[in-house]
Amino acid sequence: MSASDPYRVLVVGDVHGHWNDVDARFLEAGDQDLVLFVGDLGDEDPEIVRDISELDCEIAVLLGNHDAWQSFSNKRVTRRLRESLDLLGEDHLAYAIRELPECGITLVGARPFSWGGRDLRSPEIYGELYGVGTPEDSAARIAEAVARAQHASLVVLAHNGPYGLGRNSSDIYGKDFGKSPTGDWGDRDLELALKDIRAAGRHVRVVVAGHMHDRLLHPRGAQRTRFVEHAGTAYVNPAVVPRVRQIDGEELRHFVELRLAGGQLVGCDEIWIDAAGEVRSRTTPEFRPRRG
Ligand SMILES: [Fe+2]
Ligand SMILES: [Fe+2]
Numbered sequence: 632m633s634a635s636d637p638y639r640v641l642v643v644g645d646v647h648g649h650w651n652d653v654d655a656r657f658l659e660a661g662d663q664d665l666v667l668f669v670g671d672l673g674d675e676d677p678e679i680v681r682d683i684s685e686l687d688c689e690i691a692v693l694l695g696n697h698d699a700w701q702s703f704s705n706k707r708v709t710r711r712l713r714e715s716l717d718l719l720g721e722d723h724l725a726y727a728i729r730e731l732p733e734c735g736i737t738l739v740g741a742r743p744f745s746w747g748g749r750d751l752r753s754p755e756i757y758g759e760l761y762g763v764g765t766p767e768d769s770a771a772r773i774a775e776a777v778a779r780a781q782h783a784s785l786v787v788l789a790h791n792g793p794y795g796l797g798r799n800s801s802d803i804y805g806k807d808f809g810k811s812p813t814g815d816w817g818d819r820d821l822e823l824a825l826k827d828i829r830a831a832g833r834h835v836r837v838v839v840a841g842h843m844h845d846r847l848l849h850p851r852g853a854q855r856t857r858f859v860e861h862a863g864t865a866y867v868n869p870a871v872v873p874r875v876r877q878i879d880g881e882e883l884r885h886f887v888e889l890r891l892a893g894g895q896l897v898g899c900d901e902i903w904i905d906a907a908g909e910v911r912s913r914t915t916p917e918f919r920p921r922r923g
Pocket of ligand 2: 697842843
């Protein structure tokens with residue numbers, strides 16, 4: 632990248648097993664600077680984690696609830712989850728940071744494996760892996776990581792987004808399932824952490840988080856709002872599920888591109904690539920104000 636080019640980040644939304652050589656070749660041949668994964672790669676599947684961890688390009692991952700499904704059911708960390716974490720090593724950005732000096736930004740990883748909702752679901756897992764027992768502990772861990780950041784401008788990578796962005800099922804992290812498919816399903820710890828981070832004088836430029844899929848269960852088939860701007864932060868939900876779709880008779884694969892420069896988000900597009908890795912569609916989403 633030359634001094635005038637923005638830093639290019641490709642974001643992969645919830646994978647849910649939709650991953651193959653086309654994706655790998657596209658990323659390995661691409662001129663992006665970094666690839667972010669918001670998790671839900673598979674159902675606690677070290678094989679897909681291995682494929683992604685072996686990509687010959689720069690990556691950062693935050694695993695999702697599906698990536699720890701059995702561990703959460705058993706309330707203890709399974710061998711398969713340990714294997715996934717070992718494969719990713721420092722590329723799993725849970726409660727960690729990575730400096731991106733080329734664009735004057737620090738990338739921050741939030742709590743992995745989030746299911747959304749009020750609590751941590753299985754605090755035993757967080758206790759075993761991270762010594763975290765409550766949403767407040769978790770918020771403090773995120774803020775502690777940020778305290779070590781070299782830059783005032785931040786991009787946050789999470790599996791689920793924060794509480795406070797809307798209560799309707801179609802809101803960016805609104806609840807669209809269960810007996811009462813409405814309400815804010817955002818993470819309390821991430822909301823708390825963002826407040827602390829802002830109070831400390833840092834600027835959260837972008838929060839990238841999936842988990843809440845684009846097509847709603849209730850009302851069935853309705854579209855979720857996935858791009859929101861609030862208080863100087865762009866919230867990007869890349870969870871187009873499935874991320875591989877037949878469009879006009881052709882199989883296309885979804886990514887989100889973020890462009891960063893000088894500590895700012897300077898561009899965001901959704902792209903769809905074909906089997907040859909050619910970009911067949913590029914659209915610039917409109918960031919909507921928060922309704923919450
Ligand atoms: Fe998901
Ligand atoms: Fe998820």
